[in-house]
Amino acid sequence: MYENVDERARPGLTLAVVAVVQFMVSLDLSVVNVGLPRIAAALGFSAVGLTWVIHAYALTFGGLLLLGGMTADRFGRKRVLLFGLGVFALASLAGGFTQVPGHLVAARAAQGVGAAALAPAALALLTATFPGGRARVRAFGVWAAMNAAGGALGVLAGGLLTEHAGWQWVMFVSVPMAAVALALAWYGVAADPPATRRGRPDVLGAVLATAGMTLLVFGIVRTDHHGWVSPVTLTTLATAAALLAAFLRHERSSREPLIRLGLFTNRAVAGANAVNLLLGAAMAASFYFVSLYLQRVLGYGPAQTGVQFLPFALGVIVGSVLAVKLGYRVAPRTLMAGGGLLTAVGFAWFSLISADGTFVTDVLGPEIVSSIGFGLCLGPVVSTATAGVAPHESGTASGLLNSTRQIGAAVGLAALGTAAQQRTGQTATPEALNDGYAFGMTLGAVLLAGAVLVALTVLPRTPAAAPEQHDRDLVG
Template sequence: MSTTSTTASSPHPSRTGAPRSRGPALAVLSVAMLMTILDGSIVTVAMPAIQRDLGFSPAGLSWTVNAYLIAFGGLLLLAGRLGDLIGRKTMFLAGNAVFTAASLLAGTADGPGTLIAARFGQGVGSAMSSAVVLGILVTLFAEAGERAKAIGVFSFTGAAGASIGQVLGGVLTDAFSWNWIFFINLPIGLAVIALAVRALPDDRGAGLAAGADVIGALLVTGGLMLGIYTVVQIERYGWLAAHTLGLGAASAVLLAAFFVRQAMAGTPLMPLRILRSRNVAGANLVQMLTLSAMFAFQIIVALYMQKVLGYGALDTGLAMLPAAVAIGGVSLFVSARLNTRFGERNVLLAGLLLLLGAMGWLTRVPVDADYVTDLLPVMLLIAGGGLVLPALTSLGMSGAREDDAGLASGLFNTTQQIGMATGVAVLSTLAASRTDGLLSAGTDEATALTGGYHLAFGTAAALLVAALTVTLVVLRRPEPPAVPAVPADQQS
């Protein structure tokens, strides 16, 4: 891949250190991402206890998730570019410090306002650190085979964090209190900071003068935050409400103004050259479609288990554990070899087909499902995610120069958050609308809920078909790294 080799086009090359230092660096990056993803899923299990203890209204309770999501998704692109400018290691350390401090505030919160503010702070810290993680990773592992293995390990921690969070959230809340879902971040965050100081390579960054576009930063941050806020509120206001249409239009105007600004600015925040790569643009689009569809598995399957089958929170987490093992095992032990042998595009296609099979299976789950025959096959088919995520990561970073690696990382993480937020809005609204219609027609509650979930799973399948189409039409196998020419007087 031509993205990370230090060439003449990279005036401020990163110092990646000796090869022996890369193992601890990969471990630090993976643990930091594990903590971020763990925090995203662990809160959902504890929300009833948080509502009871802090006196949240039902509408207010959703802001324990929305505040984090808006800050995280809205700041990723800015944080990624700033990482390129001031140094990715500096941004990573600062982000983990902010996240850890906000976790302490969240754990000691005594009212809704404090907790929402703390969750916003966690989102800010997560954006700062997550935005540069992939940029650091691809500069550390420049060789294709090594990078594929590193991305496999990195993807494994993501799959593990999502499922561990659901199980751990139930255990900590039941055994202690909801406060401990935030306190658990303190030792992890402090350890990550201490180890990262030594394990991560120093990098100078290009300097703020190379891209300190304040107007562009305000436009993109405001546009993304407003857009994500609009999306997560669709379930409350509806698609055609004045609130949704007005704020959605305002977000679109801000983002359009941002792109105009980037085309004209002398030192743009996001050089538009990054979008000229069909792999970068295509992989980000495929990721949005795929993660929108995967919401149907991550959340709606859990709702189906609890509201229709009567599972408890801990039982639901354990029931979904085979999926985490399958995704993690494939991403850790299989994906790198397959990517190297067959190419990321072909592996991505295979993974998307497996996910499509899982969603198709879910469209037929009955009201009285048996776990082994009706749900366990889905948990195994979802292993396709272990093929999709590493392949998409490689493709999404493959067209960026080394001095744009942080920006490409931030862009990739931004589309990830947009995809998840869109999945929340679209699939939840469709499922709720279908359920309400069935209830109005006299259908019993369990059957009506199942009918709503079937529509969500069918829509997710359609999104995966769209992702397959984009993969076939747009994506190409990345070119091997360019080898700089050796001057004649240095040839032996």
């Protein structure tokens, strides 16, 4: 049943654990979106400060993923997965009890720390368990479906929970899922031996990367108060660039780098991560814009808004299933390019929204088109980014992939959100808000067109073989 599967692994249970983990992590990225207006009213967030409920999670998640991936490679994937699940559950529980804005942002940041440990460990387990063949295509198809379904259903869950149980439950909802994943991983996943090469984790690299990305997003977000060419913005962005440059220099000279920069000479790794970065930027902003458009312009409640994201979840699942069926015959880069193009068309359609529109006329059609395209992209992106990578670097490659997605989400939401706010101006009428959201979706379509271009020009025509598979082919 599972050809090309690591016989030491328990493929069914491993896939179940990874599916639950990915659903939970993706859900947590979007579950708070619909609840943002209620959270702002309850805790007293400012308009700009409210975005940090999202940024705090995305930044710690994205900034620490490389450290989490390397730690999983060195100290055992199951061990790091269990640690991450525990931190994630406790942070989710604490977040639901917060009473002031700063505490909620801190809880979201702690969730990101836990996710940065568990996400690359889970994906590395999947990569090791399904190294190739049809089983790998199916496994990554399941991963893609759960990843996208978690993001879309998170909006539905967030709406229903916010309206009928209180905004606190957008935090509490992750606790039982983390407990289920913890139990499945504890009893169902075989312990893997840590790498023989043990070294000190690159904490300095993680600090430099996280600090640099945090300042980058902070500088972009604050452009609504300080212009792009103001001394404050220029100083903030210059400091961010200096920290990121210091990170790259440190990685070149470190004996135990957070990520081996030579990994980027693999075209599959470099191209797939570039596509992933642009996809993450566009999709994170789209969830934000569409949920606010439905509530602030069309006047729907949180629960209705959540229900109206169901077609997106179903469309992504359809796209993921199509990617599995086509993945046996079509090159991954072709699926990525086709899916990215379809998603860009959906975003361009979204940019035609109007202040006096309706869900059926303005949202449903582009929602279906963009979701199917997104589903076509996800599995091939992940499978390509981890193909041809040595086993001892699988956690690092998985962390890099998750990192580019989260960094893309954080920077994309900051940049596109700020651009939309500037287009809206100071008059928050439905017409002005609509104009800002439409402009943001247009910029998202441009990012997706860039992802298509990268897929066609950077990615290899055929996926790379894993090193051990390549050796077997030579012997055979």
